Each structure stands twice: as structure tokens, then as C-alpha cells.
Amino acid sequence: MAILFDSTSRLFTLTTAHSMYQMKADRYGVLLHTWFGMKGSAFDYSYRIAYADRGFSGNPYDAGDDRTYSLDALPLEFPAYGSGDYRAAALKVRYPDGTSACDLRYLKHEIREGKYSLPGLPALYDAPDQEQQAHETPAPAGCRCGSRSDTLIITLEDTRRMFYVHLYYGVMEDLDIITRAVCVENHSEDDIYLENIQSVCVDYLHGEYDLHTFYGRHVKERNYQRSPLMHGSQSVGSTRGTSSHQYNPFLILSDRDTTEDTGNCYGFSFLYSGDFLGNAELDQYNQTRLLLGIHPDNFCYCVKPAERFYAPEAALAYSAQGLGRLSRIFHQAYRTHLCRGKWTAKRRPVLLNDWEGVYFDFDGDKLIQMARDAADLGIELFVMDDGWFGKRDLDVSGLGDWTVNEKKLGCTLKELSDQIHGLGLQFGIWFEPEGINEDSDLYREHPDWAFTVPGKQPTRSRLQLLLDFSREDVREYIFSHICQVLDSARIEYLKWDLNRSLADLYSASLPAKRQGEVMHRYVLGLYDMLEKLTQRYPDMLIEGCSGGGGRFDAGMLYYTPQIWCSDDTDAIERLSIQYGTSFGYPVSTMGSHVSHCPNEQTRRITPLNTRATVAMSGTFGYELDVNKMTEDEKTIVKAQIREFKEYYDLIQYGDYYRLTDPDTADAYHGWEFAAEDGSEALLCIVALQIHPNGPGRWMCLKGLNADSIYTVNDEEYPGDVLMNGGLLLPTAAEEYESFRIHIVECPAV
Structure with a gap:
């Protein structure tokens, strides 16, 4: 058993192959965090806590005249706002009387075999999912698909007896991963409001740490940044409705002298695709607190009596062998215990996406001509990107009208698909289900389905708005129309895109006092759609995308085993983008293509062989007009594809x-x-x-x-x-x- 409990000292010790995580319910029922790091003896590490009478650090009432006991200086497992701990809190609740001061104490715990799951949310799993088993896909060499896991649930109760906080811990021993999640259960007779809930808090008693974060912008995502922690708070996050191009929900704390191959480091990955906040705080006593969870700025969630709210999962890993080892822990876990379905272990096809080759300027004959040349090169999948539906010759209209433009194609979608399959290729298609243009039949019929604030002109981006995916009726309509398209032809691949940030949040389906739930409900709605899609089309390869890497996170990988890494296809730019991405995500999840030169974004000219070298360090494909390639270039491409297939298992499943x-x-x-x-x-x-x-x-x-x-x-x-x-x-x-x-x-x- 990877979870030990000492009933005398109320000490919990969680162990993986090389790491240990420990906490303790002390004499007052306060849950202290005592250790996260190298695996050692299951000794009570609370001996390291220094108790002292500290000025302006108050004492709980039940501590009596003991001035050395203050939550303001103790390492806490799940600190709540208003408890006398003035550092950043993991929980803030608004009670029915308008107050927010909260005091959480240990009530009980439960230990289970196997890894917990979360309703409506992504989570690591401890065995191959049933969908993959049904396909009987053999696992490649180096792909460990089983993991011994256990679950610990610690229940805290607030001293006003209005709600419980259930802390979930998944101990994935063989993977060296510990997961965290939180559930708040209202057991009062009144509504309570969550104003802040973080999925993980880890307190370090001492140490000088560096914070590693990944920042960027559209077409320049996940730049690696390492900064020494200084007193105060350092944070990254997103309030854009997605995990964003600007910051990624993956953070690392390390010793100052940690390198790729040596030193202590701690990784924190948030399995969530919406607003997030990662915060590291160095306090007055040189203690460090790391928090990661939903960003509180656009969040206020009503939990009604007897209801439960589940916060998303976070995955934690520790390495004593530097950053490289830490990355490989996450790579293995995410390849085999986060990504699901047929394509987790099956070789994915080499594809040609038509976007940078033709953009909106195509018809059916042009696509067939491209597919014919692609088949001759050894390409296995042809993807028709934007422009095939509604009134859509530019990006200013038609979004939301998911009906095939047969006039533009010159045939039905089935006829086009049949012709492409006749060439020996699979067929894929692009969607942007969350977006809507004002110049669309859907908007003219249902303007209230788009995010707009009553009495205010909306904020446009690319002349498009976003649909309210927090509403089930909106999701059902879009889902049914997507299915009509997918059912009308033989389609093996779907690219799910999103090309703007969320704004003007208002849902007509919620009362005024619950508008703070919209952003989170939007993400839950997205997950609901993707789950239905994966269940209905288990053989389909789905690639996530948000203008490239604007939603490249572990939450999306639960539904889409690969994500378009960036809209920047320049090979030299991609070196930095894929380098930064590799700290938290495996190569097998990075959508990467060979594009034409001069490059669309940079106008840089790079050798065709170099473009392939970089794209091979991802899912690999091409994004250009193959009809314009020279015979020499076609010969080179044929050799590249053969080489990629030869090295596929080494690249996709090897140690990076x-x-x-x-x-x-x-x-x-x-x-x-x-x-x-x-x-x-x-x-x-x-x-x-x-x-x-x-x-x-x-x-x-x-x-x-x-x-x-x-x-x-x-x-x-x-x-x-x-x-x-x-x-x-x-x-x-x-x-x-x-x-x-x-x-x-x-x-x-």
C-alpha cells in the first residue's frame, strides 16, 4: 500500500517509486503539510516545524494561551481565507450572512484501492481505459500501460458546520505521480458561495527556490522562464477563458543549482483548460507556498444544500535527478494514463493539412489534386481545413453554420471523402464549434446564444463571437449539427479549433447572482461536448487547437491525444516553442508540420530537411501545397516519411x-x-x-x-x-x- 496512516499521530504518508508526500492532523485538527520530496523513512517530519511567539501572527482560540501556535507561520495542507493565515489561501467561501472567515479541521479519512475519478472533469487513470482495451491495440515497446494506484480522501469540516472539504489524493506509485483534487460539499440548509478554490497547496518550510514558468503569445507560446523567488508573490495565470497562449498551467519549483540532470525539482500540472492561477509566495519566515487552481477573478460558484462542487485535478511530481527526469515522469504519465482511446498506443497517420497550401481558395477538384500527389508521397491522411461550410470564403462570416458548401466543393462531402479514400488516404476535417459570426444564419436565428452583455456592444475578435457553451441547449444544437456532418461521410480525423479569447461573459440561462459560474460552466460544457464526441466516434483521431497553442494543457489531452502546438510553423521558431512545451508535455502530444518556404509567419527560408527534423519531434505532417513541389522535393519528402515511420516508436515513446x-x-x-x-x-x-x-x-x-x-x-x-x-x-x-x-x-x- 502506497498510503500509510499512523492512527496515534494521525500522520499520512504517501509514497511513489521515488517520492514521498506527508501531512498530519495535529492536536487541534489542523491539517499540516510536513513533506514533499525525496522518498525516505515514514518518519513524522513535523519535527522540523519551529514554533515561536511571533508578533502580529494571531493564535486560534482553542490554542488558549499558547502564543507559539499560529496558522500564520505553520505549513498548511489546505489553508482557508480568514483563519489567521495571511498568506494566499486555497479556499475562500462566502457564507449566507456575507462573512468569509473560515476555519477547517480534520474530521475523517478514507483509503481506497485504485485511482479516483472526477465527474465531468479530466483525471489521470490507473489502468488502460475500457475503450482502448476494446480495440485490443498492442502497446509499443517502452509504453507502460498499467500503474499501481491508491486513493486517499481526507475530509475537513469548517468549524461553523456548514460544509465539508474533501481532499482527494491519487498515489500512482509506478509513475512517480501524486494527484490532488478538491470537493466542497454543502451540508447546511443555505446556499454558500465559493469565491476561490485552489486544487493544490504545498508549503515548504525552507529552501531557496527558482520558479520555472512558460509564457508567450499567439505564434510564440511556452517560452521557458526561470526566476529566483523573492519575498512576496510571483504568479502566472489566465483570465481569457482558456489556459491561453500567454501562460501555461504547468509550473516547476527547483533548487537554485538544479540542472537538467542534477538537483531537486517539483512539477505542478493543472488538468484544466480554462482560467487558472499559479502562485508562488515567499513569506516573512522564508517559507514558500505554491498554489495552483482556478483563477478567482471570474469565479464565484453557488453550492446549494446537499450539492457538491469538484475542483479540477492537479498532478504533482518530484525529481532528485534534475529537470530532465521530472519531464520524463510527466511524459510517461500523460502518454499512458491521461490520453485515452485507440490513438494512445496506435501509430498515428502522417497527414497533409491544406491550410497553408490553399487557405480559403479551393474547390473539390483542387483538394483531390492535392490528395493525389499526397498519396504518391506516402502521406496517409488528408485534412480539409477551414472554408468548407456555410458562407465561408474569408474568416468574417459563416462560423456556426455547419452545413457543407456543396457549391464550393462541387460535390457532396461523401463524394469528396470517397474520392480521397479511393486514393488510399484517410480523410479529416476542421471545425470551430465554439465560435459564431454575426454574419451567419445561426446568429440571426439565435443571437442570445452568443456571449454578449445586455446593453453593451460586444468585443469582437476576427469579427466573431463565442457561443455560450455553459448552456446545454446550445451544446446540443452544435453537437447534433457536427454529428450530421461526420455521419454524412467517412471521416477519420477532426481538428477542434478556437480562435479567440472569451469576453462579455453573460449567460441568459443563469440569474444575476450566479453569473460568476459562467466561465467554469463553459469549460465543463466543452468537456461534455468532447466526451460525447469521443464516445460516439471512438475510432476518430481528434486534435485540439486554439489558434495553435492557446489551449495546450493537460485537461485537453484527456479528450484529444494531440494538440496543434502553435500556428507558427517556422522550423527555427518551433525549436523554442517545442523546447518549452517539452518540460511538461510529451512529444506525442505536439502537433507539428512541415510548411512551405518562405514561412508564412516569419518569411524565413529553411532547408526542407530541417523542417522535417523539427516536425518529426511531434506528431508529424505537412502543411503546404504539394502540387507546387519540385520532383527533387517530392523525393526528399518520400524519404522523410519512410524515416519517420522507421523511428516512430523511438520518437513517440522513447525517453526525451x-x-x-x-x-x-x-x-x-x-x-x-x-x-x-x-x-x-x-x-x-x-x-x-x-x-x-x-x-x-x-x-x-x-x-x-x-x-x-x-x-x-x-x-x-x-x-x-x-x-x-x-x-x-x-x-x-x-x-x-x-x-x-x-x-x-x-x-x-
Whole structure:
């Protein structure tokens, strides 16, 4: 059992393969956080707490005359607002009398075998889901699909006896993951209002930490940022209705000297696709508090008598072997215990998306011509992007009218799909179900379905508004029309897009005092739609997208096993984007394509081979007009596709190593995929700069077996030599040239 409880000291100790998490209900029933870090003896780590009489730090009434006991200085597992702890709180409730001061005490606990799930919300699971088992998809080498898990539920009660707080802990021992979730249960006779609820709080008694965050903007997402914690609060978050291009709901705390391969670090990933807040606070006593949960700015949720509110899950991991090991913990967990369905372990097809090739300028004949050339190249899936429906020749009209424009296509969708399948290709299609144009039949019929504030002109973006997905009637209408399209033809892939942030939040289905629920209900509505879609079409590959990476989060991966990483398809820009993404998310989730040159976003020209090297470090596909390619380029593409298929399992399921930072690398940037057993590796290199008469460059490999001999370009090297002395890199003949070097373990003699 990975969960131990000492009934005498009321001490809870949770252990994974290499980490330990501990808390304790003290003599007053306050739940203290005592440890999160390296696995050790199940000793009571509360001995580390220093009790002292501290000025202006008050004492609970039941502590009597003990001035050394103050919640303002103690490490707390789930701190509530108004309790005498003046640091950032994990919970704030408004009682029926308008007050908010709350005091939570331990009531009981329950230990269960297996991992809990959450109603209507994504969560890690502890065994392959039944959907995947039904397909009998064999797991590739290095893909561990089983995990031993246990659940702990600790129930706290507020001292006014109006509600319970159930703290959920999932201990996924083999994966080195501990999950957190929270449920608030109203057991009074009155409504209570949640004004702030965080899914995780971890207090560190001491230490000098760096905070690692991932910031950006549209077409420049998840830039890596590392900052030392200073006194006060440092936070990232989103109030855009999505996890956003600007900040990602994944944070890391680390020791100051932590590197890729050494040092302590702690990862916090939020399984949620809406507004979030991640906050790190260094307090007056040099203690650090890390909070992660729903952003309170657009949140106020009414919990009626006997109702429960479930806050989203957060996944926590610890590594004593640096940032690289921490990333690989999340990669393994998310590949095998977050992503679901047929495509979790099945090889995904190499696709051609028509968007950057033709944009809105196409008809059925043009698409068939592109598909024919794509099939000749070895491409397996043809995707028709925006422009196939309603009145949609630009992005200013038609959104919401999910009827096929047969006049534009020159045929029915079934006829188009049949022709593409006749070429030996699968067929995919693009949707933006959450959006609506004012110039659409749907808006003219149901203007109240769009988010607008009564008496105020709406905020437009791309001349579009957003549908109120918090409403079931709106969702049912859109879902039925999407299904009509999907049922009308043979369609194996769906790209679900969203191209603006939420604004003007108002739902006609809720009273004034409950408008603070709209944003969260919107996300629940999105999840409801996606769950129905995955259940109705279990064989369909669904790719998430929000103008690229505007909703690249663990919550979406529960429904869509891959997400379009960024609308920026420039290979050199993608180095930084995919580098930052790799800290919290596996390569198998990153939608990445080879696009045309000069690049649409940057006008940069890069070699076709380099564009493939970068795109292969993702789901891999093409986004250009293949009809305009030269014969030499087509020959190169055929070889790229064959190579990607050859290395597919190594890339998608192997251990990923960041060898350099592309923003600071001198001349060469490198990364590596290594088989879990060290039997082979693929080294990827991009030359960022060309220096005349430059020095030699070496790249030290990782993840090999030190005692084995490896073949590299027909030369043999011991594994320890390649990892310590490095591999001499080829000299680049042109700027942005790339190299893919296969390293293979020699058979034992």
C-alpha cells in the first residue's frame, strides 16, 4: 500500500517509486503539510516545524494561551481565507450572512484501492481505459500501460458546520505521480458561495527556490522562464477563458543549482483548460507556498444544500535527478494514463493539412489534386481545413453554420471523402464549434446564444463571437449539427479549433447572482461536448487547437491525444516553442508540420530537411501545397516519411532529452530520443549559426548503457564515451542545416 496512516499521530504518508508526500492532523485538527520530496523513512517530519511567539501572527482560540501556535507561520495542507493565515489561501467561501472567515479541521479519512475519478472533469487513470482495451491495440515497446494506484480522501469540516472539504489524493506509485483534487460539499440548509478554490497547496518550510514558468503569445507560446523567488508573490495565470497562449498551467519549483540532470525539482500540472492561477509566495519566515487552481477573478460558484462542487485535478511530481527526469515522469504519465482511446498506443497517420497550401481558395477538384500527389508521397491522411461550410470564403462570416458548401466543393462531402479514400488516404476535417459570426444564419436565428452583455456592444475578435457553451441547449444544437456532418461521410480525423479569447461573459440561462459560474460552466460544457464526441466516434483521431497553442494543457489531452502546438510553423521558431512545451508535455502530444518556404509567419527560408527534423519531434505532417513541389522535393519528402515511420516508436515513446537550450545555444541546438532500455537513440541537431573557420562541436548523449558498444555512422563507440566525451558533430554547410543521427547498440558478444 502506497498510503500509510499512523492512527496515534494521525500522520499520512504517501509514497511513489521515488517520492514521498506527508501531512498530519495535529492536536487541534489542523491539517499540516510536513513533506514533499525525496522518498525516505515514514518518519513524522513535523519535527522540523519551529514554533515561536511571533508578533502580529494571531493564535486560534482553542490554542488558549499558547502564543507559539499560529496558522500564520505553520505549513498548511489546505489553508482557508480568514483563519489567521495571511498568506494566499486555497479556499475562500462566502457564507449566507456575507462573512468569509473560515476555519477547517480534520474530521475523517478514507483509503481506497485504485485511482479516483472526477465527474465531468479530466483525471489521470490507473489502468488502460475500457475503450482502448476494446480495440485490443498492442502497446509499443517502452509504453507502460498499467500503474499501481491508491486513493486517499481526507475530509475537513469548517468549524461553523456548514460544509465539508474533501481532499482527494491519487498515489500512482509506478509513475512517480501524486494527484490532488478538491470537493466542497454543502451540508447546511443555505446556499454558500465559493469565491476561490485552489486544487493544490504545498508549503515548504525552507529552501531557496527558482520558479520555472512558460509564457508567450499567439505564434510564440511556452517560452521557458526561470526566476529566483523573492519575498512576496510571483504568479502566472489566465483570465481569457482558456489556459491561453500567454501562460501555461504547468509550473516547476527547483533548487537554485538544479540542472537538467542534477538537483531537486517539483512539477505542478493543472488538468484544466480554462482560467487558472499559479502562485508562488515567499513569506516573512522564508517559507514558500505554491498554489495552483482556478483563477478567482471570474469565479464565484453557488453550492446549494446537499450539492457538491469538484475542483479540477492537479498532478504533482518530484525529481532528485534534475529537470530532465521530472519531464520524463510527466511524459510517461500523460502518454499512458491521461490520453485515452485507440490513438494512445496506435501509430498515428502522417497527414497533409491544406491550410497553408490553399487557405480559403479551393474547390473539390483542387483538394483531390492535392490528395493525389499526397498519396504518391506516402502521406496517409488528408485534412480539409477551414472554408468548407456555410458562407465561408474569408474568416468574417459563416462560423456556426455547419452545413457543407456543396457549391464550393462541387460535390457532396461523401463524394469528396470517397474520392480521397479511393486514393488510399484517410480523410479529416476542421471545425470551430465554439465560435459564431454575426454574419451567419445561426446568429440571426439565435443571437442570445452568443456571449454578449445586455446593453453593451460586444468585443469582437476576427469579427466573431463565442457561443455560450455553459448552456446545454446550445451544446446540443452544435453537437447534433457536427454529428450530421461526420455521419454524412467517412471521416477519420477532426481538428477542434478556437480562435479567440472569451469576453462579455453573460449567460441568459443563469440569474444575476450566479453569473460568476459562467466561465467554469463553459469549460465543463466543452468537456461534455468532447466526451460525447469521443464516445460516439471512438475510432476518430481528434486534435485540439486554439489558434495553435492557446489551449495546450493537460485537461485537453484527456479528450484529444494531440494538440496543434502553435500556428507558427517556422522550423527555427518551433525549436523554442517545442523546447518549452517539452518540460511538461510529451512529444506525442505536439502537433507539428512541415510548411512551405518562405514561412508564412516569419518569411524565413529553411532547408526542407530541417523542417522535417523539427516536425518529426511531434506528431508529424505537412502543411503546404504539394502540387507546387519540385520532383527533387517530392523525393526528399518520400524519404522523410519512410524515416519517420522507421523511428516512430523511438520518437513517440522513447525517453526525451533536452541537450541544449535553443535560445542560448552557441551554433548548434540538439535534442535526443533514447529507447527506455538504451538499445538505440536518435540525435537531432540544427545548426543555428555558421562561423567561418569555427571550432569543433561535440554533443554528449544521454540514456545509453555505459557498458555497451554503439554504432554511429559505421563507427563504434562505448556508451560511456558517447555520454561523457560526446559525439563530434558534422560541420554544417549552410545556416539552419540539420542532422538526424541514429545510434544503435551492438549485439552482445
